[in-house]
Structures are given as structure tokens and as C-alpha cells.
Amino acid sequence: MALKSGVSFIRLKRLSHGIRSLSTHIRPETSQNGSKNADFPGAKAPYVTEMKILNENSYDPIPIYRVLDNNGEVIDRREEPKIETETLLNMYKTMVQLNQMDKILYESQRQGRISFYMTNYGEEGIHVGSAAALSPRDMVFAQYRELGVLLYRGMTVTEIINQCYGNHEDPGKGRQMPVHYGSKQRNIVTLSSPLATQMPQAVGAAYAFKRIPNNDRCVICYFGDGAASEGDAHAAFNFASTLECPVIMFCRNNGYAISTPTSEQYRGDGIAARGPALGLNTIRVDGTDALAVYKAVEKARELAMANQPVLIEAMSYRVGHHSTSDDSSAYRPVEEIHKWMQDEDPVQKLRLYLEGKGLWNLESDKQFAKEARDLVLRTMQEAEKKKKPHWKEMLEDVYYDMPLNLQKQMNQMEKHLKKYKEHYPIDQFQSE
């Protein structure tokens, strides 16, 4: 990786006049002997006569790009993104709406009203910062902790809650667990549970876009630091780079994969360090800073549209439990969580920034939070009353046309239900 990263660094510098911290890998001394490259086809590298083994300490760690400090003040005025007021307010409101949804849906799972839920606490800045910098036509491949992206894209609270309840208005027809959203019209590919599988898929979709004349779309693919250990992640990085796809690979590094801390996930310099090694444009950002995320994604989109794939690693902290099936106090100290909630809360940072610009105040904050909360509660009450889809939906959409074996099985079930109706929760489901 020694010279490889050096080479990418030079190429990157040429490509990205704007972003200073796109890559900070330093060329190790071993390769600075001025000799010309050897002829091996596998690498462009010179010979050296001094033996030196490289490891993660041979390079400076990739620094974390930030625009705001934790009081919501811009550190370097030149880096402040130019975002329209309406967009800024939309970003902030999406965060608040997301928080209210998380709070209420998490509680409703505790009360047994939905079967499962996953909150987004601590990662709100990643969601709205990235979503705002993209075109609504760009295709999103997500993991599962990106609800803010979906909300920002215009998915309604009703659609999201219908999915969690699996009622007949869920476009997914109640087939998947809660939080597995998808929306064709908003270019959000339906989520699935197997981790990292969406990564090479996102690269393939990007390749399809690239081949469309006058393409104006890129693909963004979100994944966690844990998912990055899957083989599919490696496949995706390598395919994106060798096949020159208009794709942004966006890693949410929140420090944990369920209970596994990053020290047990990898030993290199996070996920970002893998980017230059595989020939990807790479940047690491402060994921609690929505403006830094916005700037990085804005630039990444520009590169991606020139068929230069980009890897972004956004650093954050998973403030909530992994899911409703997890109690994170079993593996991490509560003080650690509190520290992140107080000092580096992405919602607070953006609010302070907006207040500093005179765009928001305590009064509007209170009022909007209440509206957001009421909307969620009202929608939940409605969603709860809606019936689940007809049981026959269980066997639809397996194939485009239903094959004979499935038709036969549907008839069997129909006959069975006629006879044993009272043993099934049939009144909760739609009937013909």
C-alpha cells in the first residue's frame, strides 16, 4: 500500500482542488529514493535497498474534517457551506422530526405495539447533511440507521409508521421487519437485513447510471463500521474503483457494531484508510457536524459525477442502543454515552448554528418539537387501526407471475383457512 497511497494522493490532489483534507497520507521515506519504477505489472513502485516493514503507524491518521465547533460556531469562515435558509431549516426540522419518531416508536416497541425498532440518536447530522447535498434523483442504498435521509427525501411519517406496523398501506405489504423501509418514487432502494449486501449492488446501480447518455444521477451507499468488515464491502470498494462508477460509499463509523467496539472490528486507521488503498477518493468527516457532512458530500457528488468514486467516513457515536433487542449498558459505560450526548450532539450543534444566524429560537424549537411529536402520535393511532394486508399477499411478488406450485399452495391455504379460521388472527387482516 506504500506507494499506492502516495500515487492516489497525487491523483487526488489534482482532482480535488477544493477539499484540503481529502487525503493526508504521507509518503513513507522508504519510497523516496528518486529511482524510477520497476517493471512489475502489479505496482508502480521503485526499488529500495533498505528493508522497512510498513504498518498503520507508517502513516499519519486521516484527520477529521469539521466546519462547526461544538458550540455551533464556524471555525474557518472560508469553509462555511452556502446553503439556502429554507434548506438549512429543513435539515434541522428533519432532525427534530427524526428524534421525535425515534422517541415514540422506541417506547411503542417497549409497550409491545410494534415488534422491533432501531433509533438514530447521535447520527442525525450524517443523515441530513448528506441528504441535503444530493439530488433527489440520486439513488440511495441504505443499511438501516438512516431514517433521517428518508425523511429528508420526503418519505412521510405516515409511510414510515405504516411500515413499522406492517399494515395494508405499507408498500412493502408487511413482509419485512420494522425499519426496513423503501420508496421507489424517492429512489430509496428497499432495505434488507443482511449487512453490506447493498454495497456491491450500489456500485452496480451506479454503473447502470453511468451508461445512460447525459447521466445526471449518482448513487450513495450507507453502511456502518461493522458492515465494512464484510466481504461485500471489499468487493464494492474494488469494483467501484476498477469500474469507475459514479458512487459515494458513505460509512457511518459510530464506534460500535452491536456490542463490538471498533478495536475488535479493525486495527488499521478506521475505514477511511482503506479508500486510497483501493484507489478511491477518500475523506473523513465529523459526523456530528451536519455542515461538514454537507460539504464533503457536495464535493463527493461532483467527483462521483465524473465517474470518480468516493469513500466518506463520518465519525460519530451511537448514542442509543443498537436496537430494541439490545441493552448497551451491558458493554459500555453510561458516562461515555452522556459525554457524547452533551458535548457533541449533532442536533444541538446545528440548532446553535441556526440561532447564531438568527434563523431559529427557543420558541420555534419548542413549537416545532411539539408539532413533530403530535404528528407521530396521531399517525400511530391511525396506523394501529388499519388492517394488515390480505393473507394472500404472503405468496404474491415471489415471482413476477405466480408459478403453478405457488398457486397450488395458495389454494391449499385457502381451503385450510375455511376449515380452521378460528385458529388464525384473520380479523386483523384485510378480507376479499
Added chain:
Amino acid sequence: MATFVKKVTVLGNIVKNVNNCTKRLSSHFVYHPDNEAPVEGEKTKMNMMQAINNAMDITLKTDPSAVVFGEDVGFGGVFRCALGLQEKYGKDRVFNTPLCEQGIAGFGVGLATAGATAIAEIQFADYIFPAFDQLVNEAAKVRYRSGGQFSCGGLTVRAPSGAVGHGGLYHSQSPEAFFAHAAGLKVVVPRGPKTAKGLLLSCIQDRDPCIFFEPKILYRSASEDVPIDSYTLPLGKAQVLKEGEAATLVAWGTQVHVLLEVAAMAEQQLGVRCDVIDLMSILPWDEETVCNSVKKTGRCLIAHEAPLTSGFGAELAATVQEECFLHLEAPISRVAGWDAPFPHVFEPFYLPDKWRCYEALAQLLKY
């Protein structure tokens, strides 16, 4: 996953020897060319490799979104199925990928999700297992889990499969039964050039993701007059190749030719005629054609190269037993590969060859 050793040595030998395989493996099977024309029109002599190449050529010509990709596909593929296509259609439509099967399958799912036609090649069916997750958990379930909002129906995965004389453990496998358990996929196996072209074009045009296993021993050994125009053969439909009343013989891929020979032996030596059925589609499979035949003959023999236990023959046998119970005059017979990894030097003893099938048929008729 696919090793360097594979590429450099084994592969080279296989490619070379596939050319001579008719000679080398004359004891395993005799190719029975298709005499019937699937469509009218001009025909030309093609082997199975050329018929597959022709199907991809037609697709690339008529569908601007179509791309062909995989390991070593750019120069034509190690079995030459993509020969000349890159020169004809460009590097952005026919290209090499990094050596990574899960990446190939995932990349293909993504292409198809974005609306493109994706023809992915896995170099050997033996190396499809790294892509198992992408095919079974993803490709098969995209339409279902999204409520029909998304689908990857434009995806076709081609993979050379089956015995080749000397492929050993990892150049001989027939993994169709693993995929037959994955609702949402279609699994198809042709028996020669005509079926390969028609079925592959059907797979490519079908609105569901398809896995197309190409019996690699037939690439060059099988040759017949193939219509040059585009045509399709229906998926989910079996074909009755020979009719009789003594027993129903069912197989797919190369094994069809073994059973055709067994039927001829039975006719000559035992004076009985058998129905010989090429299943062609493993998933979903043609229950009607198979069961109608068994209801007529009362006896059923199923043969496949893959191991016996939980091989696709088990699914066929269970269904035939349930549907044709009152018509059966003998237990259903399954002749398959042994429940061992596919061996190198023992291949002649491992395969369900005509003698093992003939003996099973003789017992079946005597029962």
C-alpha cells in the same frame, strides 16, 4: 475465492481438454442432437459455446442496457462463450471484473435494480458459493421484500457446471439443488446448443432473476443446426424427448443424453419403450409434464450428477409419489452422484452413467 492455481493450471488443461472431451469421455455419454427445429428459418451449425455466444450477441444488439461481465470475460471467457463480443460492443458493455464472486453477483443485482439487463458469468458453478448470499438473500427476495417496488429481474447468472472428465472437486459440481430451495429464483439447465440459445434468451428476457447452469462438457462436444434468428423456449416447461409406456426417465443437462441411451438400450435389450423427459427448468419445475408421464407409465427413474441426498431428484420423487400414488407400480428410483465430493481419478465410478441407470431401470421394470 477462486485460486490462482485454478486459473493457471487446471483451467488451461480443462480448456484444452474440453476440445477433446468427446473422444476422452465417449464412455460417459453420447450426444443426441436435437432434430426438431424450435423455430422456422435459416439455421447454421453451432456448438453450445457458439449458441450461447449467439444469444448474448442478439441481446447486446437489441437491448442497449445489456452488459456482460465476469472474470476473464473481456477476452472472450475461459470457455470462449463471450468471444468477440467486447470488440463488437465495447469495453463498457463486455468487461472483466475483479476476481470476486460475491461482488459479481451483487454488482449484477444492482445493475438490474437500476433497470439494466445484467448477464453475469461465474467462471465455474463450483465458485458460485461466495455469491450464495447475494443470490439467495438478495436477488431472490428483492421483489418480494419491496412489495414489488423494486426487482432485479434483469439479472441472469451464467455458470459452467457438471462433470467434465477430470475436473475434480471444484470444476465438476452441479449445485442446482442448493438454489432450488430459494423461492424467487429461476434455475435452468440446457441439454445442447438449441436449448441453450432459446433458454438463455428466455432467462435474459424473463422478469425474474435466473441462474443458468451450462453443462461445460457440451460446450464443444455438442453441435447441431441452430436457428440464427432470436427465439425463446418457455421457462418452467419440461420437454418429452422420447415416448414409451414402460417407465418415465427424467434428467437435465448432460444426463439427458445418458438417459436417451439407456432408453435405447432398454428398447434393444428388454424390448420396452420409455418416456424420456428433459426437465430443463429446475425452479419452478414442470410438475404437470412429469406427473402425466408417470400416471401413464407407472414407473419413474430420476437421474442427476449431483449427490443423491437432498439432490433435486428428492423433490421430484416426493411430488411424484404424492401426485401419482395410485398409479405407481414400483418405488421411484433415483440414480445420482454418490454422497461424496466429486473425485478426480474416480470420476468413472462416481457418475450415474448409463450402466448404473440401465441397471436401476431393469430393477424398476422387474419390481
